[in-house]
Amino acid sequence: MRLELIDLVTAPPGRRSPRIGPVSLALDDGEALALTGPNGVGKSTLLAAITGRAPLLSGECRLPAGSRIRLVEQIARPDRDLPVNGHDFLALAEADPRPPAPLSGWLPRRLDQLSGGQRQLLRVWAGLTAPADLVLLDEPSNNLDRRGRRTLFELLDHRPPDRCLLIVSHDADLVSRVPRQVEMRPA
Numbered sequence: 001m002r003l004e005l006i007d008l009v010t011a012p013p014g015r016r017s018p019r020i021g022p023v024s025l026a027l028d029d030g031e032a033l034a035l036t037g038p039n040g041v042g043k044s045t046l047l048a049a050i051t052g053r054a055p056l057l058s059g060e061c062r063l064p065a066g067s068r069i070r071l072v073e074q075i076a077r078p079d080r081d082l083p084v085n086g087h088d089f090l091a092l093a094e095a096d097p098r099p100p101a102p103l104s105g106w107l108p109r110r111l112d113q114l115s116g117g118q119r120q121l122l123r124v125w126a127g128l129t130a131p132a133d134l135v136l137l138d139e140p141s142n143n144l145d146r147r148g149r150r151t152l153f154e155l156l157d158h159r160p161p162d163r164c165l166l167i168v169s170h171d172a173d174l175v176s177r178v179p180r181q182v183e184m185r186p187a
């Protein structure tokens with residue numbers, strides 16, 4: 001699987017402005033890349049364009065037909081009042097049902113009874129281990145304290161090796177652990 005963005009110009013979903021890009025990058029099987037850049041430069045919008053939610057105004061987004069993409073969004077949709085526990089959540093996401101500790105200990109609990117950071121780590125695990133060719137993580141270390149960030153790094157180390165990984169982050173420590181970095185700059 002190869003993701004290739006060629007002079008891609010996009011905009012937030014349902015809009016034609018502000019224009020984001022042009023951005024060019026390529027990612028091959030099993031590669032991980034960190035996408036950095038200032039607030040508002042368009043990183044989340046670029047991820048939305050790769051998933052097809054944001055418009056392609058010009059340029060190209062090349063992905064093999066049938067590629068499976070998993071996006072772990074920066075802000076989780078509210079799951080309050082959903083009677084779903086961690087086991088159910090991983091099963092629904094078709095994710096690996098056996099995450100490492102401490103995530104394994106949270107699985108019997110309802111998602112709405114976990115902390116924001118605990119939910120965040122479960123969402124990242126689900127994104128990393130569910131069937132996919134390309135995993136997009138938007139600010140995965142948000143909400144995490146030092147121990148949570150260490151756990152996140154372990155989860156990333158355990159990711160299945162065959163999939164491409166694109167991580168949007170402002171976290172210098174996380175970015176430095178990713179072999180390749182691309183910085184988005186304002187047009």
Ligand SMILES: Nc1ncnc2c1ncn2[C@@H]1O[C@H](COP(=O)(O)OP(=O)(O)OP(=O)(O)O)[C@@H](O)[C@H]1O
Binds near residue numbers: 038042045046
């Ligand atoms: N629904 C929207 N309508 C109008 N403008 C929007 C909308 N969503 C985002 N924008 C604008 O599009 C630009 C890109 O936003 P985006 O969230 O992609 O940036 P980002 O690089 O991910 O920022 P951050 O690092 O703060 O998460 C910003 O200028 C933002 O204000």
